[in-house]
Amino acid sequence: MPVKHKELFSMSKRRRRKRLPEELIEVTIESLSPEGRGVAHVDGKVVFVDFALADEIVEFKYTRMSKKFDEGRAVNILKSSDDRVAPLCEHFTVCGGCSMQHQQHEAQIFSKQDALMQQLQHLGQTRPQKILEPLRGPLKHYRQKARLGVRYVHKKGRVLVGFREKGNSFLADLHSCPVLHESVGNHLSDLSELIMGLQARESIPQIEVAIDDTKTALVFRHLEDLCESDKIALIDFAKKHKLQIMLQSAGPDSVTPLWPENPPPLTYTLKQQQVSIEFQANDFTQVNSEMNQSMVSLALQMLELSPADRVLDLFCGLGNFTLAMARQCTAVTGVEGTLSMVVKARENAIKNNINNATFYASDLSQDISHQAWLNQAYDKILLDPPRSGAMEMLKYIGKLGATHIVYVSCNPATLARDTHILVHKYGYTLENAGVMDMFPHTAHVESIALFSK
Numbered sequence: 001m002p003v004k005h006k007e008l009f010s011m012s013k014r015r016r017r018k019r020l021p022e023e024l025i026e027v028t029i030e031s032l033s034p035e036g037r038g039v040a041h042v043d044g045k046v047v048f049v050d051f052a053l054a055d056e057i058v059e060f061k062y063t064r065m066s067k068k069f070d071e072g073r074a075v076n077i078l079k080s081s082d083d084r085v086a087p088l089c090e091h092f093t094v095c096g097g098c099s100m101q102h103q104q105h106e107a108q109i110f111s112k113q114d115a116l117m118q119q120l121q122h123l124g125q126t127r128p129q130k131i132l133e134p135l136r137g138p139l140k141h142y143r144q145k146a147r148l149g150v151r152y153v154h155k156k157g158r159v160l161v162g163f164r165e166k167g168n169s170f171l172a173d174l175h176s177c178p179v180l181h182e183s184v185g186n187h188l189s190d191l192s193e194l195i196m197g198l199q200a201r202e203s204i205p206q207i208e209v210a211i212d213d214t215k216t217a218l219v220f221r222h223l224e225d226l227c228e229s230d231k232i233a234l235i236d237f238a239k240k241h242k243l244q245i246m247l248q249s250a251g252p253d254s255v256t257p258l259w260p261e262n263p264p265p266l267t268y269t270l271k272q273q274q275v276s277i278e279f280q281a282n283d284f285t286q287v288n289s290e291m292n293q294s295m296v297s298l299a300l301q302m303l304e305l306s307p308a309d310r311v312l313d314l315f316c317g318l319g320n321f322t323l324a325m326a327r328q329c330t331a332v333t334g335v336e337g338t339l340s341m342v343v344k345a346r347e348n349a350i351k352n353n354i355n356n357a358t359f360y361a362s363d364l365s366q367d368i369s370h371q372a373w374l375n376q377a378y379d380k381i382l383l384d385p386p387r388s389g390a391m392e393m394l395k396y397i398g399k400l401g402a403t404h405i406v407y408v409s410c411n412p413a414t415l416a417r418d419t420h421i422l423v424h425k426y427g428y429t430l431e432n433a434g435v436m437d438m439f440p441h442t443a444h445v446e447s448i449a450l451f452s453k
Contacts (some may be wrong), residue, residue: 019042019043019062019065019070022061023061023062024059024060024061024075024076025042025047025059025060025061025062025072026057026058026059026078027040027041027042027047027049027057027058027060028040028055028056028057029049029052029053029054029055029056029057029058030054031054032053032054032111033048034115034412034443034445035048035099035443036099036100036103036111036442036443037049037050037052037071037099038050038051038052038053038054038056038058038074040052042070045069045070046068046069046070047060047062047069047070047071047072048069048070048071048072049071049072049073049074050063050071050072050073050074050099050166050167051073051074051093051102052074052077053081053083053084053102053103054081054083055079055081056074056077056078056079056080056081056084057077057078057079058074058075058076058077058078058079059074059075059076059078060072060073060074060075061073061075063167064167071167081103082104083103083104083107084102084103084104085101085102085103085104086102087101087102088101088139088140088178088441089101089176089177089178089179090175090176091172091173091174091175091177093166094165094166094172094173095162095163095164095165095166095172095174095177096163096164096165096166096167096172097162097163097172097177097179097442098179098441098442099166099441099442099443100441100442100443101441105139105440105441108437108440108441109134109136109435109437112134112435112437112443112445113131113134113434113435115412115445116412116415116433116434116435116445116447117131117433119412119413119415119416120412120415120416120419120430120433122416123413123416123417123419123420124415124416124417124419124420124423124430125420125423125424126419126420126423126424126430127430128430128431128432128433128434128449129429129430129431129432130431130432131432131433131434132432132433132434132435132448133434134434134435134436134437135291135294135295135298135434135435135436135437135448136437137288137290137291137294137437137438137440138288138290138291138440139440139441140178140179141178141179141180141181141182141185142179142181142287142288142290142291142440143179143180143181143185143287143288144181144209144210144211144212144285144287144288144289145209145210145211145285145286145287146180146184146208146209146287147206147207147208147209148161148162148163148184148188148191148206148207148208148209149161149162149163149164149171149205149206150171150195150204150205150206150207151171151205152195152196152201152202153171156173158192158196159192159193159195159196159201160172160173160174160192161174161188161191161192161195161207162174162177162188163177174188175188175189176188176189179440179441180209181209181211181216183211183216183241183242183243184209184211184216184218187241190237190241191207194233194234194237197233198226198230198233198234199227199229199230200222200224200226200227200230203222203223203224204220204221204222204223205221205223206221207219207220207221208221208248208281208282210266210279210280210281210282210283210285212266212267212268212279212289213267213268213269213289215244215264215266216241216242216243216244217243217244217245217246217263217266217281218238218243218244218245218246218281219245219246219247219248219255219281219282220234220245220246220247220248220258221248222247222248222249225249226247231258234258234259235258235259238258238259239259243259244257244259244260244263244266244281245257245258245259246258246263246281248282252282255280255281255282265278265279265280266278266279266280266281267279268285268289268292270292270293270296270320270323270324271293272293272296272297273296273297273300273323273324273327273328274327275323275324275327275352275354276348276351276352277318277319277320277323277348278344278347278348278351279318279344280344283318283341283344284317284318284341285317285318285320286320286438287438287439288438288439291436291437291438292320294436295408295436295438295446295448296320296321296324298436298448299321299382299406299408299448300321300324300325300328302404302406302432302448302450303325303380303382303404303406304404305325305328305329305380306328306329307328307329307330308329308330308379309328309329309330309379309380310329310330310331310332310333310376310377310378310379310380311325311329311331311332311333311378311379311380311381311382312332312333312335312373312376312378312380312381312382312400312402313325313332313333313334313335313381313382313384314335314364314381314382314383314384314385314390314393315335315336315337315364315383315384315385315386315390316334316335316336316345316359316384317336317341317345317384318341318344318345318348319334319344319345319348319349319357319359320384321382321384321408322334322345322357322359323345323348323349323352323354323357325382326349326354326356326357327354329356330356331356331357331358332356332357332358333357333358333359333360333373333376333378334357334358334359334360335359335360335361335362335364335373336359336360336361336362337361337362337363337364337365338361339361342359342360342361345357345359346359358373360373364385364390364392364393365388365392366392368393368396369396374396377400378400378402379402379403379404380402380403380404380405380406381397381400381402381404381405381406382405382406382408383397383405383406383407383408384408385409385414386410387410387411387414388411388414389409389411389414389415389417389418390407390414390418391414391417391418391421394418394421394422394425394426397422397426398421398422398425398426401453402453403452403453404450404451404452405422405428405450405451405452406448406449406450406451407419407448407449407450407451408446408447408448409446409447409448409449410444410445410446411445412445412447415447415449419449419451422451423451426453427453428451428452428453429451429452429453430449430450430451431450431451431452432449432450433447433448433449433450434447434448435447436448
């Protein structure tokens with residue numbers, strides 16, 4: 001009597017040898033996961049292996065076992081990929097900030113582009129008519145926005161400042177970071193020593209980093225009031241390293257300057273569009289200013305703006321795209337969910353003498369059918385949504401009938417999902433798409449796509 005499939009499956013499970021966490025396992029890496037980990041199979045079960053690249057033969061040890069998949073860490077590289085390089089950071093194997101420094105940079109970009117195209121094909125059920133040349137930028141010291149963890153560790157007798165370790169919530173013991181801007185990345189040890197000398201060293205959980213074209217601002221979150229001697233130490237540090245230092249005792253609205261007492265505003269400039277944008281240290285801005293300039297210029301080029309165009313910019317933030325587009329068309333409407341950002345966008349329009357940009361505050365995850373700005377006619381649309389994508393907006397966008405839609409995405413999966421709707425429900429053509437290397441050495445994929453009708 002033949003054995004049923006279900007019985008065969010249960011028999012194979014019983015025969016699977018139990019693997020021990022400390023056991024060294026040899027595998028061939030089949031591919032890379034979207035997170036930049038090697039993918040292999042052991043006894044028919046998927047294993048994600050840190051520090052391994054596609055086509056390598058490695059020995060690894062398990063770091064986590066679960067019913068659906070296991071995780072491990074490569075210990076010995078028996079056959080190395082041609083794409084393998086020495087990591088640029090001494091903390092690479094510990095710090096969770098970057099996951100792809102062991103891969104040659106062009107291969108990193110190719111992996112991200114391949115991940116984008118796979119998502120568009122599988123979830124979007126389409127491919128772009130043209131794959132854009134990847135947008136490239138600086139490889140080191142590019143990060144101008146960050147949130148650093150701070151923790152006093154009794155056993156080590158010191159304060160740790162930096163990012164979490166790979167795979168857990170502990171802070172990595174870092175001395176420097178070649179990805180952070182030099183004004184901060186080269187001074188993590190100095191920050192550690194500074195906080196170690198404060199009476200409040202156990203009540204400072206994080207430092208917000210914000211860097212503009214010329215200045216560096218640090219926002220120290222503190223859970224207890226700081227004594228005068230601690231404030232003096234922070235001021236001395238700010239003077240020595242030419243920093244702005246601010247204090248945050250509660251929510252974002254509690255941020256107050258410590259030094260200078262009346263600091264000049266943080267500002268970045270879009271030189272090609274002659275737009276200057278002011279922001280506060282805890283506002284959302286792109287982490288990579290050089291790439292941001294390139295991205296804005298590319299988006300405007302893809303939209304093919306003309307002086308007669310009326311443009312809708314959804315998820316507009318401080319007006320990063322809105323104000324740049326206003327230089328090239330009749331009118332732009334920017335819509336953002338956070339009222340404080342809308343207020344600042346309006347202020348930035350005034351400071352740039354731009355009077356053809358109008359901003360509205362609307363929750364773009366909810367019903368917006370009653371919004372007056374939605375009843376206007378738009379020739380072109382720009383979308384720059386959060387990781388969750390813009391699905392709630394697509395039914396409205398589909399009815400507007402814009403000839404061009406440029407979609408800037410920080411999540412290929414939601415871009416692909418929304419692409420399926422725009423193409424197969426609303427009749428748009430995916431003209432082109434490509435990746436932008438906003439976050440080198442990480443698995444984060446920033447991309448841009450053009451839809452036309």
